[in-house]
Amino acid sequence: MATDLSMQDDGALYSIEMVEQITHLERERIVLYQHYGLVRAVPEAGSLRFDEAAVLRLRRLAYLIHEYEVNEAGLRHFAALLDEVERLRNEVRFLRG
Numbered sequence: 001m002a003t004d005l006s007m008q009d010d011g012a013l014y015s016i017e018m019v020e021q022i023t024h025l026e027r028e029r030i031v032l033y034q035h036y037g038l039v040r041a042v043p044e045a046g047s048l049r050f051d052e053a054a055v056l057r058l059r060r061l062a063y064l065i066h067e068y069e070v071n072e073a074g075l076r077h078f079a080a081l082l083d084e085v086e087r088l089r090n091e092v093r094f095l096r097g
Helices: 016-023 027-035 052-068 072-096
Strands: 013-016 040-042 045-049
Touching: 013 016, 016 027, 016 045, 016 052, 027 052, 045 052, 052 072
Parallel strands: none
Antiparallel strands: 013 045, 040 045
16 A cells, blocks of 8 residues: 555545545445544435545555554544644644734
8 A cells, every 4th residue: 555645636525435445444444433433424415425534534544454453442542643633733823823
């Protein structure tokens, strides 16, 4: 798996089938991660859609699983760290004006 985890279209919403292909994660795992709050889905017409941020997060989680065999507890810690980093980035942006 490539280490470049960036994607291009910030406004896109992806179906769960597309997310499966992009991340190489099984549907059940994606739904489980959404259920446990590791990733946020956008409910749309009775199905789950995933925005760019969610797909990027799932790609990062998939990378950790594939490259480092990180278990679910480790993924939860990693997700919490990602949230904290994002919060700190937003705070820095705000303080810089």
